[in-house]
Amino acid sequence: MNKIISVKNINKKYEEKIILNDISFSLSFGEKVALIGQNGAGKTTLSKIIAQLDNDYEGKIEVFKNFQISYLPQEFLGNLKVSEYLNFQEKDKSKVLSFFNDFNFSERYLDIALSELSGGQKSKIFLIKIFLEKSQIIILDEPTNNLDLDGIEALENFIKKSNATFLIISHDRKFIDKTVTKILFLDNSSHQIKIYDGNYSDFVQKRAEEKERDWLL
Secondary structure, eight states, X not given: OOEEEXXXXXXXXXXXXXXXXXXXXXXXXXXXXXXXXXXXXXXXXXXXXXXXXXXXXXXXXXXXXXXXXXXXXXXXXTTSBHHHHHTOOGGGHHHHHHHHHHTTOOGGGGGSBGGGSOHHHHHHHHHHHHHHHTOSEEEEESTTTTOOHHHHHHHHHHHHHOOXXXXXXXXXXXHHHHHOSEEEEEOTTTOOEEEXXXXXHHHHHHHHHHHHHHXXX
C-alpha cells in the first residue's frame, strides 16, 4: 500500500526526561491503526506531533500531498451553537442530519449551545465535525470516552466504511478489536514503537508468545 504519512526519527524530551526515542513508522492509505501503551508512555504527545499541534520535537513528519489531518479531541468553543460549530453549507444539511440520526440527535440540537450539552453529547458533536471535514487522515484520542453504546456503534461503523487513514488511541479493547488491523505499541521503558499486524486480540497473543520465548532463552 502507498504511504500517506511517514514519521521519521521523532525524539521528544520534557526537560531531561525522554518521552519519545527515535520513533519511526508509516501509515498507508485507508489503514486503521491503534496506538497503544501504558499511561504516560507518550501516546497523546506523539499523536499531537503527527497532527502538527506540537512542533517542539526532533525528527520529521511527511504527509502525502499535504493532506488534511483531523484530530479529536477538538477545541471546545462553548459560546457557539452546534450549527455554528459544525459550520456546514445548506447543501450538506441532509448529511449532517443523517449523522445526527446515527447519534440519536434531533434537528433541534442545531440551535443549542455547546455549553448546554453533556460530555457525551459534546463528544458526539466533535465526532460529527470530524466526519464532515472529510480529512484523509483522522487521529482519535480516546474517542469512546463519554459515548454511549449507540455512539460507539455509530463511530465503529463510520471507521469501517471510511476510506480515510485512522490512528486511534484507546483503552477500549473491544472497540480496537472491531476497528483496526495494525497495532503500534509504544513501549514505556524504551520509548520506542513496535509494530504488530492484526487487532488487539492478535497483539495480546503475539506479546504473550514473545514473553514466553524470552523466558525460555
